Amino acid sequence: MVAKVFIDGEVGTTGLQIRERLAGRRDIEVVSISPDKRKDLTERKRLLNAADVAILCLPDDAARESVSLIENEATRVIDASSAHRVADGWAYGFAEMDGAQAGAIAAARLVSNPGCWPQGMIATLRPLIRAGLVPADHPVTVNGISGYSGGGRAMIEDYQSKGEAASKFMPYSLGFNHKHLPEMAKYAGLAEAPLFQPAVGNFAQGMVVAVPLWLGTLPRVPKGADLHAAIADHYAGIAGGFVEVAPFEAVEKTPELDPERLNDTNRMRLHVFANDARAQAVLVAIYDNLGKGASGAAVQNLNLMLGVDAATSLAA
Numbered sequence: 001m002v003a004k005v006f007i008d009g010e011v012g013t014t015g016l017q018i019r020e021r022l023a024g025r026r027d028i029e030v031v032s033i034s035p036d037k038r039k040d041l042t043e044r045k046r047l048l049n050a051a052d053v054a055i056l057c058l059p060d061d062a063a064r065e066s067v068s069l070i071e072n073e074a075t076r077v078i079d080a081s082s083a084h085r086v087a088d089g090w091a092y093g094f095a096e097m098d099g100a101q102a103g104a105i106a107a108a109r110l111v112s113n114p115g116c117w118p119q120g121m122i123a124t125l126r127p128l129i130r131a132g133l134v135p136a137d138h139p140v141t142v143n144g145i146s147g148y149s150g151g152g153r154a155m156i157e158d159y160q161s162k163g164e165a166a167s168k169f170m171p172y173s174l175g176f177n178h179k180h181l182p183e184m185a186k187y188a189g190l191a192e193a194p195l196f197q198p199a200v201g202n203f204a205q206g207m208v209v210a211v212p213l214w215l216g217t218l219p220r221v222p223k224g225a226d227l228h229a230a231i232a233d234h235y236a237g238i239a240g241g242f243v244e245v246a247p248f249e250a251v252e253k254t255p256e257l258d259p260e261r262l263n264d265t266n267r268m269r270l271h272v273f274a275n276d277a278r279a280q281a282v283l284v285a286i287y288d289n290l291g292k293g294a295s296g297a298a299v300q301n302l303n304l305m306l307g308v309d310a311a312t313s314l315a316a
């Protein structure tokens with residue numbers, strides 16, 4: 001069977017990349033909206049209801065509107081926006097977060113694609129909380145840097161118009177109320193939202209997310225190797241996943257942590273750095289905000305929902 005896929009918001013940053021990733025797929029027909037009608041409610045409603053899977057690559061309000069337009073109960077939805085990330089009735093589209101999550105996504109009608117920042121934080125911290133190494137009420141800090149495509153078309157145009165004059169490193173969300181906080185707390189398994197302080201850099205795509213930990217404030221004061229073992233064990237148990245764990249090396253020498261390293265892939269690479277004598281560690285995730293952080297994850301989830309085998313989904 002050829003699945004009909006409609007990407008609402010197909011000319012935006014995320015939508016375009018999904019289209020590119022689906023090009024050449026013979027099991028999928030991407031149904032396009034005519035450019036002059038891409039914000040026309042009647043036409044969007046028609047295409048949403050005619051789709052086997054609708055992928056929403058829209059601002060939050062427009063994504064909510066799309067969902068309200070769907071009357072066909074056979075239409076399944078992947079929402080790339082942050083409108084439904086912690087909503088009841090939606091499966092969270094981070095397939096590697098638990099052994100059962102890929103199955104939950106495969107069976108779901110409504111899937112919320114994860115936020116780009118939350119995925120790296122959840123990927124590193126959740127296994128430690130589940131293993132009891134970090135308590136759920138631990139005060140957590142998250143920081144990192146993202147390419148400017150994370151801000152969508154408007155931020156891309158802004159950075160590209162400034163060129164070399166654009167800020168190389170611009171901290172933001174300094175009111176500490178980023179829209180990702182509820183999602184981070186819920187899926188990492190934290191009782192309270194973390195202190196999240198991101199930055200954007202003058203490069204198009206790719207990101208590094210870091211979670212520093214004072215090991216002396218944790219129960220039983222774990223060693224860096226204990227943190228690494230818990231994270232590595234978790235991902236070793238996830239078949240067909242796209243999250244990999246770098247070997248643990250408690251060394252002074254810093255490896256190359258280039259945010260652009262995994263661009264144009266759906267991979268995420270996790271590192272644990274530690275100095276046991278100082279009882280300090282940092283968990284790091286590297287991935288493409290438009291890959292595993294958005295479009296790659298959306299295609300991975302689409303493959304799961306369509307029951308496409310792991311070999312094909314590896315091309316996500």
Ligand SMILES: NC(=O)C1=CN([C@@H]2O[C@H](COP(=O)(O)OP(=O)(O)OC[C@H]3O[C@@H](n4cnc5c(N)ncnc54)[C@H](OP(=O)(O)O)[C@@H]3O)[C@@H](O)[C@H]2O)C=CC1
Nearest residue numbers: 009011012013014039057058062080081116150152153294
């Ligand atoms: N960029 C990223 O790294 C990530 C993005 N996301 C999320 O994915 C969603 C899309 O983001 P992104 O692709 O970056 O954003 P863009 O701004 O690049 O694209 C959004 C697209 O939606 C269109 N649009 C806006 N309103 C409507 C409407 N009412 N009906 C139809 N189309 C509409 C826009 O058109 P126009 O420009 O003409 O208004 C634009 O083409 C957002 O919710 C974002 O938060 C999630 C993870 C990462």
Ligand SMILES: CC(=O)N[C@@H](CCC(=O)OP(=O)(O)O)C(=O)O
Nearest residue numbers: 081082114115116146150151200
């Ligand atoms: C660099 C930048 O501005 N990034 C965006 C997040 C990217 C994104 O679109 O977030 P979602 O995954 O939740 O949709 C931000 O911090 O708001």
